[in-house]
Structure formats: C-alpha cells, structure tokens
Amino acid sequence: MADLLTHVLVAYAASTLAARRGWLPRRHVSVVLVGAVAPDAMKATVVLGVHRGTIAGIPYSTWGFHTLGGIVLTAGLGALVIRETDRWLAARALLAGGVSHLLLDLLVIRADGVAPPYLYPLSGWLPPAGNLYLSSDLWPPLLALCLAGVVAAYDRRVGGFRQ
Amino acid sequence: MAEAEAVAVAEAEAVAEAVAVAEVEAVAEAVAAAEAEAIAVNRRFGLVVVLLVLLGALLVGFGSRFDGTAAYPDAAEIDANYADHVGERVHLWTEVVAVGAGGADGANRADGVDGANGADGANRADGADGADEADSTANVVVAAGGLRLTVTGLDPSAVAVGDRVQVYGELRPGRRIAPARTVVVPAERQQSLYTISAFAVCLAAAAFLRQWRLDRQSRSFVPREEN
Numbered sequence: 001m002a003d004l005l006t007h008v009l010v011a012y013a014a015s016t017l018a019a020r021r022g023w024l025p026r027r028h029v030s031v032v033l034v035g036a037v038a039p040d041a042m043k044a045t046v047v048l049g050v051h052r053g054t055i056a057g058i059p060y061s062t063w064g065f066h067t068l069g070g071i072v073l074t075a076g077l078g079a080l081v082i083r084e085t086d087r088w089l090a091a092r093a094l095l096a097g098g099v100s101h102l103l104l105d106l107l108v109i110r111a112d113g114v115a116p117p118y119l120y121p122l123s124g125w126l127p128p129a130g131n132l133y134l135s136s137d138l139w140p141p142l143l144a145l146c147l148a149g150v151v152a153a154y155d156r157r158v159g160g161f162r163q
Numbered sequence: 164m165a166e167a168e169a170v171a172v173a174e175a176e177a178v179a180e181a182v183a184v185a186e187v188e189a190v191a192e193a194v195a196a197a198e199a200e201a202i203a204v205n206r207r208f209g210l211v212v213v214l215l216v217l218l219g220a221l222l223v224g225f226g227s228r229f230d231g232t233a234a235y236p237d238a239a240e241i242d243a244n245y246a247d248h249v250g251e252r253v254h255l256w257t258e259v260v261a262v263g264a265g266g267a268d269g270a271n272r273a274d275g276v277d278g279a280n281g282a283d284g285a286n287r288a289d290g291a292d293g294a295d296e297a298d299s300t301a302n303v304v305v306a307a308g309g310l311r312l313t314v315t316g317l318d319p320s321a322v323a324v325g326d327r328v329q330v331y332g333e334l335r336p337g338r339r340i341a342p343a344r345t346v347v348v349p350a351e352r353q354q355s356l357y358t359i360s361a362f363a364v365c366l367a368a369a370a371f372l373r374q375w376r377l378d379r380q381s382r383s384f385v386p387r388e389e390n
C-alpha cells in the first residue's frame with residue numbers, strides 16, 4: 001500500500017480544491033483525510049497476526065475492510081459519530097477519502113502484477129497493478145508534499161484561507 | 164375600592180394562569196425533545212448494529228472466497244499443507260531470516276515439521292534436494308508467519324536479514340520457491356514507512372480535531388466553525 005502520508009497529502013490537495021469549487025464545505029476536508037487513512041487501520045490485525053482465521057468455524061479475513069464494500073460500511077459507521085445535520089456529507093467525505101486510498105494503492109508495485117480485489121463485494125476482479133511505486137519509496141510522499149504545498153499556497157493567496 | 168380590588172385579583176389570576184400554561188408548555192416541550200433525542204439515539208444505535216452485521220458478513224464473505232489476501236493460498240495454508248501446493252504459483256510478502264551459508268538449509272533439514280510430514284520426508288530423498296545441500300552459495304531463507312522458504316536464485320549479497328521480500332514464484336519440493344519476480348525492501352526503508360505512516364495518522368487526527376469537537380450532550384462530533 002502507499003505510505004499513509006502520501007494518502008493524506010493527496011486527499012488534502014484534492015479535497016481542498018473540491019472545497020474551493022463548493023463541492024464540499026471546508027469543515028469536511030479533514031473528514032476526507034480521515035477517510036483516506038481509515039482503510040489501513042486493518043493493518044493492525046496483520047501485525048497481530050489475526051487478520052485471517054475462523055470464528056466458530058467460519059473463516060474471515062480483515063482484508064475485507066480494504067475493499068469498496070469495506071470503505072462504504074466504515075464510512076457509514078464513521079458518519080454516525082458526526083452530528084446529524086452533517087452526517088450525510090460526512091459519509092460522502094469518508095467515502096471519497098477511502099476511494100482515493102484504493103486508487104493510490106492500485107499503483108503499488110506487485111511482484112505478480114496484479115492488485116487485490118478492491119471492488120469486492122461488487123466483483124472479485126483482480127485489477128492489473130499500476131506498478132509505479134513501493135509503499136517504502138520516498139518519492140511518492142515527496143511528490144505529494146509538493147502537490148499539497150502548491151494547493152495550500154494557492155488556497156491562501158486566492159480568496160483567502162478559511163478554516 | 165372593591166372594583167379596583169376585583170380588577171387586581173383578576174389580573175393576578177390571569178398572570179398566574181399564564182404562568183401555569185407556560186410552565187405546562189415548557190414541560191411538554193422538554194418531554195418532546197427528550198423523546199426525539201431518545202428516538203434519534205435508538206436510530207443511531209440501530210444503524211450501528213446493522214452496519215456492524217453487514218461488516219461481519221463482508222469479512223466472512225471475503226475470507227471464504229479468497230484463500231489468502233487475494234487469489235493465492237496464504238502462508239499459513241501453504242505451511243499446513245505444503246505438499247498440496249508444490250508446483251503452484253504463489254505470491255508472498257516475506258521477511259529475510261537467514262542469508263548465505265548452507266547452514267540455513269541444514270537447519271531446514273533438521274526441522275521436525277518436515278520430517279513429520281510424510282510427503283516432505285519423501286522429498287528429502289529427492290535428488291534435487293541433494294544438489295541443494297551441496298550448494299552453499301545461493302541461500303536466502305525467507306519467512307512469512309510460520310512458513311519458511313528458501314528462495315533459489317536470489318543473490319544473497321542483495322539482501323540482509325530483516326529485509327522484506329515480496330516474492331512471486333513457484334513452490335518447489337523441500338520448501339523452496341523458484342521466483343519469477345522478487346521485490347526487496349531493505350529493513351530501514353520498511354521502518355521509515357511505519358514512522359512516516361504513523362506521523363500521517365497523527366496529522367489526519369489533528370486536522371480533524373482542529374475542525375471538529377466532541378459534543379457530550381449529543382454524543383457526536385460538531386464543527387468548531389460553521390463553514
């Protein structure tokens with residue numbers, strides 16, 4: 001997976017530009033950022049070795065979180081901790097962040113040239129890997145930092161930087 | 164005088180009545196608000212339950228359908244039924260545990276698990292394995308969970324213990340893998356990845372808390388500014 005800093009910075013740049021166009025209120029930019037890191041929360045189960053197993057004989061895999069279905073459901077759960085009037089917007093912001101995460105992960109180098117089935121449960125299709133970078137490469141976060149910096153500077157100069 | 168007194172009494176009564184009505188209205192309003200809040204809390208709780216159930220179904224569905232993380236058997240499955248998977252193409256995320264001398268292979272040979280598995284016992288007698296034992300140069304041993312594999316053809320000087328190796332290749336007898344492609348990530352780079360990612364999580368959390376705060380009354384996050 002791409003490193004989380006790349007995810008956050010790209011999400012920041014995209015959502016700030018979207019906010020400038022009036023597609024989402026400013027206060028939801030940080031919600032998009034949370035949505036952009038959330039899919040990798042399941043990595044904790046990999047570290048602990050419990051990402052796969054059986055419960056009462058039923059097999060499960062926490063990699064299910066790292067799919068389209070996973071981000072839709074976690075966006076719904078996340079939105080429920082937001083106040084009611086902002087809930088629907090927050091759900092969409094979290095979803096947008098999650099989708100951006102999966103898109104960036106499609107570009108990671110895979111030894112077999114094939115990415116995981118991110119469209120699950122809509123499809124079990126294994127997309128071709130973009131094979132652009134490793135999660136451990138340093139240039140993606142540096143590039144993302146430049147991109148975020150340009151967007152932030154533009155945001156401040158034109159129309160003022162509003163919280 | 165009596166008239167003025169009567170008027171005053173009437174006024175006082177009217178005021179008292181108005182106050183009583185207002186009090187009743189206020190109580191009714193408070194009850195309605197409490198009811199609405201209870202319904203809202205119940206709805207939220209209900210939605211959480213529904214979403215959690217759907218998530219459970221998703222994780223089970225994914226786990227049942229995909230052998231490992233995608234279309235390949237994962238390390239635990241391979242480790243448990245190695246003989247069944249010989250000849251298969253697998254994709255594994257591993258860590259280097261031994262590099263260099265044939266001693267690593269020696270350790271494998273002494274491995275009780277290999278001996279216990281009848282099929283592997285037969286493999287040890289395999290002439291190909293004999294050749295490997297004599298070959299003391301090209302030995303890189305990687306591990307994924309409890310599964311240990313010797314990667315043939317991987318230059319030992321290119322890796323160090325602790326490095327991560329993404330390997331895609333064919334499983335061979337004797338717990339070896341013949342890679343079609345390997346991608347090596349040095350241990351330090353892997354560590355920087357974790358550090359940078361941890362920082363990013365803090366960044367996202369800080370950004371969120373800068374724009375939102377937890378309102379105890381509604382038990383939800385509310386924006387600090389309306390924009």
